[in-house]
Amino acid sequence: MAEKTLKNIEEQFEMFQILNEEGKIVNKDALPDLSDEELQELMRRMVYTRIWDQRAISLNRQGRLGFYAPVAGQEASMLGSQFSLDKEDWILPGYRDIPQMVWHGMSLHQAFLFSRGHFKGGQMAEGLNLVMPQIIIGAQIIQTAGVALGLKRRGKDNVAITYTGDGGASQGDFYEGMNFAGAYKAPAIFVVQNNYFAISVPVEEQSAAKTIAQKAVAAGINGIQVDGMDVLAVYAATKEARKNALEGTPTLIETLTYRYGPHTMAGDDPTRYRTSELDSEWEKKDPIVRFRKYLESKKLWSEEEENKVVEKAKEEIKAAIKETDEVAPQKVTDLIGNMFEELPVNLQQQMDEYKEKESK
Numbered sequence: 001m002a003e004k005t006l007k008n009i010e011e012q013f014e015m016f017q018i019l020n021e022e023g024k025i026v027n028k029d030a031l032p033d034l035s036d037e038e039l040q041e042l043m044r045r046m047v048y049t050r051i052w053d054q055r056a057i058s059l060n061r062q063g064r065l066g067f068y069a070p071v072a073g074q075e076a077s078m079l080g081s082q083f084s085l086d087k088e089d090w091i092l093p094g095y096r097d098i099p100q101m102v103w104h105g106m107s108l109h110q111a112f113l114f115s116r117g118h119f120k121g122g123q124m125a126e127g128l129n130l131v132m133p134q135i136i137i138g139a140q141i142i143q144t145a146g147v148a149l150g151l152k153r154r155g156k157d158n159v160a161i162t163y164t165g166d167g168g169a170s171q172g173d174f175y176e177g178m179n180f181a182g183a184y185k186a187p188a189i190f191v192v193q194n195n196y197f198a199i200s201v202p203v204e205e206q207s208a209a210k211t212i213a214q215k216a217v218a219a220g221i222n223g224i225q226v227d228g229m230d231v232l233a234v235y236a237a238t239k240e241a242r243k244n245a246l247e248g249t250p251t252l253i254e255t256l257t258y259r260y261g262p263h264t265m266a267g268d269d270p271t272r273y274r275t276s277e278l279d280s281e282w283e284k285k286d287p288i289v290r291f292r293k294y295l296e297s298k299k300l301w302s303e304e305e306e307n308k309v310v311e312k313a314k315e316e317i318k319a320a321i322k323e324t325d326e327v328a329p330q331k332v333t334d335l336i337g338n339m340f341e342e343l344p345v346n347l348q349q350q351m352d353e354y355k356e357k358e359s360k
């Protein structure tokens with residue numbers, strides 16, 4: 001009986017797809033209502049983000065950037081979901097989710113400062129509804145339920161959305177956050193980008209659940225598994241989740257995706273835990289390739305258009321890194337001063353010491 005119940009639940013979480021690997025629409029009824037201009041904008045953003053990812057990796061190798069978690073392969077998952085948001089919705093991202101932050105309004109320059117560990121990289125301008133990317137796995141999920149509840153209490157028509165990974169979905173905070181949001185009917189969206197690995201640990205070693213999406217059931221919220229390489233499906237699922245969130249039902253969205261690169265640039269070697277066969281299987285599902293095919297079939301995209309985006313991205317990245325180089329390096333007194341409103345005695349002593357040193 002219990003086995004049958006579990007099986008019944010699992011069967012309900014089939015992957016939602018609109019655009020297949022060949023760039024053909026396979027689910028016409030679910031096609032989102034996007035204008036030609038909006039479709040082109042989605043493509044521009046994905047192409048731009050891939051160029052930026054390549055540049056960020058090489059800037060990191062040159063020692064010009066610090067912490068960086070590559071995003072290639074996950075563009076549809078990241079940008080399709082962000083595209084469905086309102087400017088005033090709140091995003092609570094993880095360390096890899098810098099693209100969503102940038103397309104929500106953060107400058108590339110600030111993203112680079114964050115990468116360098118500069119405190120200004122974490123200071124969001126007023127009106128930019130972003131929280132600093134969370135490095136501790138799962139530590140932005142309960143907070144998302146809280147922010148969502150705050151938005152509801154203030155009578156706002158906005159949602160809070162958070163992003164985590166398959167590894168994040170194994171944390172206690174993940175369950176607590178969803179449970180809390182469900183109980184309080186908070187306008188929250190929980191996105192799990194399932195790229196099948198938490199650094200080197202495969203998802204099947206982290207959880208016996210067949211899907212991550214089904215974990216929504218116990219929290220009494222909606223759950224959906226989406227093809228995370230299909231930007232139209234991710235967009236449509238998030239748009240629907242946003243509507244439901246505002247009506248009192250949060251959603252857990254699991255996007256099936258893959259990161260082509262290493263976990264971060266700090267020494268991870270994916271060839272030690274992934275095969276090249278698996279890599280090429282996923283590269284065939286590439287979100288940009290399939291969306292390009294689709295747009296070309298509608299005469300909405302061309303090589304010329306793509307080259308324009310590539311050039312623009314390269315120029316803007318160059319300008320942003322230059323601007324970043326011009327920022328004064330952070331001082332120890334900045335670090336101490338930014339941590340506390342009132343300094344405890346021992347830190348006050350250090351502050352005085354460093355003020356003295358830095359004045360020389």
Ligand SMILES: Cc1ncc(C[n+]2csc(CCOP(=O)(O)OP(=O)(O)O)c2C)c(N)n1
Binds near residue numbers: 135164
């Ligand atoms: C609480 C906590 N434990 C461990 C780590 C170390 N750590 C950093 S990333 C990571 C894996 C996360 O994997 P996943 O959630 O799948 O996200 P992905 O990097 O694949 O996007 C771990 C274990 C951490 N940052 N925080």
Ligand SMILES: [Mg+2]
Binds near residue numbers: 166167197
């Ligand atoms: Mg992962």
